[in-house]
Amino acid sequence: MSKSIDELVDVDIEGTVAREIFVDEEIFEKELEHVFGRAWLFVGHVDLVPKPNDYFASRMGTDPVILTRDHKGEIHVLLNTCTHRGMKLCRSDQGNTRTFTCPYHGWSFSTDGRFVGRPGGLVGVPGLEKNYHDELDKNEWGLIPVPQVEVYKGTVWATWAEDAPTLEEYLGDMRLYLDYALDYRDGRPDGAEVFGGIQKWRVKANWKMIPENFIGDLYHDVSHRSVDAVGIGPSGKGRRDTFANRMTLCFPQHGHGVIGQLPFYEEYEGVSGAWGDNPDVKAYYEQVHQDRVERFGDSRRVSMSVGTIFPSMSFHGRQPRTIAWVHPISATETEIWRIYLVDKDAPEPVKDEARRYYLRYSGPAGMTESDDMENWAYATRASEGWRAKQLKFNYQMGLGHAKAVPDLEHAVENGEYNEENARAFYRRWAQFMNASSWKDIPMPVDEAEQ
Structure with a gap:
C-alpha cells in the first residue's frame, strides 16, 4: 500500500475515494484487523x-x-x-x-x-x-x-476489542431506527422474530459496496426501473409501497446512515394502506396503524426504509423487513447473509404474505437484489485493472450542504438525493484504518461534556 489512508479517502474536501481500497489485498488484510477486529x-x-x-x-x-x-x-x-x-x-x-x-x-x-x-x-x-x-x-x-457480547432486542452483537465502547454508545441515536425494525409494528418494544431460513450467497465484489448501497444511495434507483415497472410491491406498485417524506440522514461521527423520516410527532396519513393486494392483510395493517397512533400519541417516533450500521450490517425496516450482514472473503469477493423479520404475534396469513413478498424482492433470486449484485460485481471488476485502479470514485453530491437534525444526537440530513451518508461511512472507515487502537478512534462528545 504505497498511499496513506488520508490520500485514499478525501470525502471532506475533494469528495472522492480511491478505487484502490475496493480491490487491493493489502488494504483488505489491514481492514480485517483495524475494522473487523475493533467494530461492533x-x-x-x-x-x-x-x-x-x-x-x-x-x-x-x-x-x-x-x-x-x-x-x-x-x-x-x-x-x-x-x-x-x-x-x-x-x-x-x-x-x-x-x-x-x-x-x-x-x-x-x-x-x-x-x-x-x-x-x-x-x-x-x-x-x-x-x-x-x-x-x-x-x-x-x-x-x-x-x-x-451484547444482545439488543434479540439481535446479537460482538467485538474483539476489549476497550470498545458499549453497543449503545456505538449505535448512538441510530438505535431509534434499528428499534423501528425490531419492535412490533404497532410500537410495542422488541416484537420482531426471525422466520424462515437464512439466505447465503457470494458476489464477486468488495464488501464495502454492499453496506454503502444500503446506507442511503437513492441515486441508484435507476437500476431498478424494470422491477418498479413489474410491480412486485405488496400493493402491486413498484418494489415497495409508497413512503412519505423520505430523506437520507446519517450520523457522521458514528458512520451509520439511513433512508427514512426525520423524527415526527404525528403519524403520517396513507401508511395504513400498505399490502393493498390482500384485503385481510390490509385490514390487519390498518388496525396496527391505528394501534400505533394511539400508543405514541404526540410523542417522538421515527420510521425508515433501509439503513446501515457501520461497518457491515444493513437492514430494511419496512418493506421488506430484513437484516443483511456481509462477510468479507477477499478484496474482491463477499458473502452476504440475510434473515427476515415479522411480528411474533402476526396471524399466519400475514406472515405468509410477507414471506412471498420477501422472496420476490430479496436475495440472489430476488428481482431487486439481483440488480444490485450486478452493479457491485461489475464495479469491482471494472476497477481491478492497472489503469482503472488509479482512478477515484466520485462522492461529491451534496458536499457541504448537510444540516443538523435538531431532534437527534449528532445527526445530519441532506435532502433526498445526496452522498452524505456514503461520505460518513468512508470517513469512519478511514478513522478505523488510521487508528492504532480504540483510544485513537473519535467518539461523539455531548456538548454538556465538552
Whole structure:
C-alpha cells in the first residue's frame, strides 16, 4: 500500500475515494484487523439459538465464530477453531450439542461452562493421564471467547476489542431506527422474530459496496426501473409501497446512515394502506396503524426504509423487513447473509404474505437484489485493472450542504438525493484504518461534556 489512508479517502474536501481500497489485498488484510477486529459486528439473532445448547455458526470478518446459548439461557460467542490443531469445530450451520468435539484429535469443549468454569472451557482430552502425563493445563486451552457480547432486542452483537465502547454508545441515536425494525409494528418494544431460513450467497465484489448501497444511495434507483415497472410491491406498485417524506440522514461521527423520516410527532396519513393486494392483510395493517397512533400519541417516533450500521450490517425496516450482514472473503469477493423479520404475534396469513413478498424482492433470486449484485460485481471488476485502479470514485453530491437534525444526537440530513451518508461511512472507515487502537478512534462528545 504505497498511499496513506488520508490520500485514499478525501470525502471532506475533494469528495472522492480511491478505487484502490475496493480491490487491493493489502488494504483488505489491514481492514480485517483495524475494522473487523475493533467494530461492533452483528453475528446473529437469539431466534437462531432458541433452546439451551443450541449453536449457530457465524463469522466476524474472516474468523468463524460460534453463537451459542448455555443451559441458563445466556448467549455466548466463541472462536470456532480447536485450540489444539486449529480444526473447525462446528461445521454444520446450526444445531444442538452439550460439547463441541473436535473430529481431528477428539478434544471437547463445554457449551455452558459447567464443571470447567466458563463456556468453551476444555472438558475432555483423550489420553490426558497416559499421553500427557496429566500435565496439560486445561484451563489455558479452552476456546477463545469474544471479549464483548451484547444482545439488543434479540439481535446479537460482538467485538474483539476489549476497550470498545458499549453497543449503545456505538449505535448512538441510530438505535431509534434499528428499534423501528425490531419492535412490533404497532410500537410495542422488541416484537420482531426471525422466520424462515437464512439466505447465503457470494458476489464477486468488495464488501464495502454492499453496506454503502444500503446506507442511503437513492441515486441508484435507476437500476431498478424494470422491477418498479413489474410491480412486485405488496400493493402491486413498484418494489415497495409508497413512503412519505423520505430523506437520507446519517450520523457522521458514528458512520451509520439511513433512508427514512426525520423524527415526527404525528403519524403520517396513507401508511395504513400498505399490502393493498390482500384485503385481510390490509385490514390487519390498518388496525396496527391505528394501534400505533394511539400508543405514541404526540410523542417522538421515527420510521425508515433501509439503513446501515457501520461497518457491515444493513437492514430494511419496512418493506421488506430484513437484516443483511456481509462477510468479507477477499478484496474482491463477499458473502452476504440475510434473515427476515415479522411480528411474533402476526396471524399466519400475514406472515405468509410477507414471506412471498420477501422472496420476490430479496436475495440472489430476488428481482431487486439481483440488480444490485450486478452493479457491485461489475464495479469491482471494472476497477481491478492497472489503469482503472488509479482512478477515484466520485462522492461529491451534496458536499457541504448537510444540516443538523435538531431532534437527534449528532445527526445530519441532506435532502433526498445526496452522498452524505456514503461520505460518513468512508470517513469512519478511514478513522478505523488510521487508528492504532480504540483510544485513537473519535467518539461523539455531548456538548454538556465538552
